[in-house]
Amino acid sequence: MEAPKAPAEPSWPGVLRTKEFKEKIKSAKVLCVGAGGIGCELLKTLVCTGFRNIEVIDLDTIETSNLNRQFLFRKHHVGQSKANTAAAVVQGFCPGASITPYHANVKEGRFDVDFFRRFDLVLNGLDNLEARRHVNRLCLAAERPLVESGTAGYLGQVTVHIKGRTECFECSAKPAPKTYPICTLRNTPDKPIHTIVWAKDLLFNRLFGAPDAVSDLDDQAAREGGQPGKQEEGDKEGGEGKEGAAEAGEQSEEARAAAASAAAAAAQAEDPSFFLRRDGEPALEYAARVFGRVYTTDIQRLAEVKELWEKRPPPRALHLDQLLPPAERAALQAALDKAAEAGAGAGASACKLLGLSNASQKWTPGQNAAVLLLATALYHTVRPSEVGSAAFDKDDLLAVEFVTAASNLRSSCYGIPEQSLFDAKGMAGNIIHAIATTNAVVSGLIVTEALKILAGCLGSLRNTFLYEVPVDRRLVVPATAWEPRPSCMVCGKTQLTLRINTKTTPLSGLVGAVIKKRLAVNSPNLMCGGFLYEEGEGLEEDEEAAYAALLPRPLRDLPGGGLGHGAILTVQDQSQHWGVDVIIAHTEDLSPDDAPEGFILEGALPTASAPAPPEQDGGKQQQQEAPSAAAKRKAAAAVAEDAAGVLHITDSDDDDDEQEGKEEEGQQQQQQQQQGAGTSVAAGAAAATANDSRKRPLDEDGDGDGAAAGGGGGGGGGEERGAKRAKAETAPAPAEDKDGCIVIDDDEDD
Ligand SMILES: [Zn+2]
Numbered sequence: 090m091e092a093p094k095a096p097a098e099p100s101w102p103g104v105l106r107t108k109e110f111k112e113k114i115k116s117a118k119v120l121c122v123g124a125g126g127i128g129c130e131l132l133k134t135l136v137c138t139g140f141r142n143i144e145v146i147d148l149d150t151i152e153t154s155n156l157n158r159q160f161l162f163r164k165h166h167v168g169q170s171k172a173n174t175a176a177a178v179v180q181g182f183c184p185g186a187s188i189t190p191y192h193a194n195v196k197e198g199r200f201d202v203d204f205f206r207r208f209d210l211v212l213n214g215l216d217n218l219e220a221r222r223h224v225n226r227l228c229l230a231a232e233r234p235l236v237e238s239g240t241a242g243y244l245g246q247v248t249v250h251i252k253g254r255t256e257c258f259e260c261s262a263k264p265a266p267k268t269y270p271i272c273t274l275r276n277t278p279d280k281p282i283h284t285i286v287w288a289k290d291l292l293f294n295r296l297f298g299a300p301d302a303v304s305d306l307d308d309q310a311a312r313e314g315g316q317p318g319k320q321e322e323g324d325k326e327g328g329e330g331k332e333g334a335a336e337a338g339e340q341s342e343e344a345r346a347a348a349a350s351a352a353a354a355a356a357q358a359e360d361p362s363f364f365l366r367r368d369g370e371p372a373l374e375y376a377a378r379v380f381g382r383v384y385t386t387d388i389q390r391l392a393e394v395k396e397l398w399e400k401r402p403p404p405r406a407l408h409l410d411q412l413l414p415p416a417e418r419a420a421l422q423a424a425l426d427k428a429a430e431a432g433a434g435a436g437a438s439a440c441k442l443l444g445l446s447n448a449s450q451k452w453t454p455g456q457n458a459a460v461l462l463l464a465t466a467l468y469h470t471v472r473p474s475e476v477g478s479a480a481f482d483k484d485d486l487l488a489v490e491f492v493t494a495a496s497n498l499r500s501s502c503y504g505i506p507e508q509s510l511f512d513a514k515g516m517a518g519n520i521i522h523a524i525a526t527t528n529a530v531v532s533g534l535i536v537t538e539a540l541k542i543l544a545g546c547l548g549s550l551r552n553t554f555l556y557e558v559p560v561d562r563r564l565v566v567p568a569t570a571w572e573p574r575p576s577c578m579v580c581g582k583t584q585l586t587l588r589i590n591t592k593t594t595p596l597s598g599l600v601g602a603v604i605k606k607r608l609a610v611n612s613p614n615l616m617c618g619g620f621l622y623e624e625g626e627g628l629e630e631d632e633e634a635a636y637a638a639l640l641p642r643p644l645r646d647l648p649g650g651g652l653g654h655g656a657i658l659t660v661q662d663q664s665q666h667w668g669v670d671v672i673i674a675h676t677e678d679l680s681p682d683d684a685p686e687g688f689i690l691e692g693a694l695p696t697a698s699a700p701a702p703p704e705q706d707g708g709k710q711q712q713q714e715a716p717s718a719a720a721k722r723k724a725a726a727a728v729a730e731d732a733a734g735v736l737h738i739t740d741s742d743d744d745d746d747e748q749e750g751k752e753e754e755g756q757q758q759q760q761q762q763q764q765g766a767g768t769s770v771a772a773g774a775a776a777a778t779a780n781d782s783r784k785r786p787l788d789e790d791g792d793g794d795g796a797a798a799g800g801g802g803g804g805g806g807g808e809e810r811g812a813k814r815a816k817a818e819t820a821p822a823p824a825e826d827k828d829g830c831i832v833i834d835d836d837e838d839d
């Protein structure tokens with residue numbers, strides 16, 4: 090059987106000038122997720138490029154601080170929906186365009202697979218990892234191309250994700266939120282950020298926060314003695330891979346052991362009640378007592394743990410009396426009394442009372458001590474109701490003052506450079522100032538890649554990265570779009586859509602008929618948001634009972650948000666080293682003819698429910714090398730469907746239904762192999778080139794996904810894809826190397 094030859098790709102960027110392509114742009118349906126910094130620029134650039142059918146989703150409302158870069162918005166829009174306003178404004182200067190806004194969360198059930206299938210392109214301008222992963226999965230399920238983007242200050246990136254051809258958004262590990270080893274924070278800080286995190290997460294919480302927030306960290310430190318633990322904030326968009334690595338690996342075993350003993354000693358010596366203000370204790374005396382403990386006694390004790398200081402100088406203790414003579418302490422009391430009389434409340438500021446008005450100027454050690462004492466006392470005097478439940482907030486001036494002073498004092502113990510209030514605030518709040526120009530460049534790149542996809546110039550697709558300092562004289566660096574990673578937890582296996590009545594079907598029905606019978610799972614582990622269900626060995630009796638109690642409950646009413654429409658249920662079987670995501674599509678009108686079992690499962694079933702072979706890579710090879718004739722036919726059919734842009738994956742499901750009931754187990758396994766094998770070819774070819782041609786960040790996946798790796802992106806067509814891939818690999822330097830890159834002077838130093 091001869092596979093149809095893939096038509097040659099149109100030339101890029103020549104295709105842009107053809108009339109047909111201009112029409113294609115005009116009629117293309119585009120979904121923009123996000124109408125913020127990137128989204129505003131993107132919407133503008135899309136209509137300027139000729140796109141006319143755009144839908145935009147954004148949950149947020151406009152804030153004053155957005156106005157310096159989200160140029161679709163004006164002052165009178167503050168408080169209004171970003172999506173609605175952006176749509177109206179763009180429509181205003183491009184009346185011919187149809188812009189449909191949704192002031193909503195993209196994770197809502199109504200934005201389901203069917204919704205995504207309505208679009209030719211999905212373009213992300215999102216600011217959080219969770220939503221980006223969600224959109225990635227829906228694009229994979231709906232088989233729609235996704236152009237992803239992110240910016241952080243001067244850094245930015247645009248990546249292209251096409252199922253089965255390029256890696257999905259989750260193929261490469263995203264930088265975990267930055268973490269710092271607890272023992273570094275507690276014992277051996279050597280960077281400003283270490284003392285800031287210590288001040289914010291350890292000292293602030295201990296003095297003003299909820300008691301459990303303190304004990305959590307202390308327990309962890311005592312227990313792990315230097316394992317990384319405390320998380321430093323958030324999803325930094327963009328610039329991925331550069332700063333993502335945790336610093337935990339830097340420590341030697343001896344240092345860990347030493348730190349463990351130091352931490353254990355400290356934990357023993359520490360009585361948390363020491364940090365509580367005693368009955369009748371004047372606020373400033375309390376603050377001075379804390380100072381003496383934290384900056385004098387504790388530092389002296391740490392300095393005595395010799396093992397810690399073999400490779401670095403020990404810290405020097407501070408003495409309050411030297412930093413702040415009694416006369417100055419008396420002045421603090423007067424300032425505190427003044428604030429109490431004025432009823433300063435939430436607006437109280439130690440800096441204001443001390444006349445430290447310049448936020449960019451570093452304080453002297455004496456000023457740091459004064460701010461620390463006064464800020465601590467102010468909390469107890471003018472904001473006493475918050476003590477015991479406060480959480481650090483970068484917009485709370487008093488909290489920032491306290492953290493700045495506390496951090497600087499600790500820095501001076503360790504010889505670490507001190508920070509101004511402004512800088513400390515940025516570090517503590519993890520603020521990276523957004524830059525309009527970066528958003529504009531990134532939006533232009535998104536549209537460029539979108540046009541290539543639309544034109545079918547897939548060999549010209551590029552992932553593009555914006556850097557803050559030049560790399561090979563370039564600030565904008567393109568890279569050939571990467572191959573899917575076969576072992577990806579998300580795209581390395583097939584996604585299924587389950588049409589089922591979530592109101593009436595109990596969990597027992599799902600587990601029995603779908604998970605065990607249809608998917609041949611032995612020991613199911615089901616996860617979806619806050620919902621968890623497990624079976625198999627190793628469960629405690631009470632756990633088993635708790636899970637059994639869930640079985641009669643309807644899917645929609647299960648704990649943790651339920652399994653309603655749009656929910657993505659992660660099904661795993663540790664015993665089989667296999668897993669799959671099942672997208673729930675609530676359907677009430679299933680006829681007994683179409684769905685004799687009460688549900689319809691759509692999507693090619695993945696490969697290999699056999700137990701994982703001892704050596705995982707070897708196992709993958711075997712699976713990939715044996716596509717049956719049936720699988721090839723299916724793969725060919727899938728290609729035809731791909732070309733038409735329409736999906737009829739229910740076809741393969743119908744086959745299942747016909748065959749069911751005969752020698753069930755053996756049949757099922759065979760079907761799975763047949764249906765999955767076609768996709769495995771693509772995945773295997775991808776693996777062969779992918780592994781040499783790029784470096785991957787650390788593999789975050791555990792070993793739960795070993796066998797799932799075989800079931801590649803879906804849709805099949807291994808040979809054709811292989812050919813295209815080869816072309817992509819060997820293609821001459823792309824036009825956008827000349828057009829799309831800013832080449833700047835080497836001499837420039839930033
Ligand atoms: Zn992936």
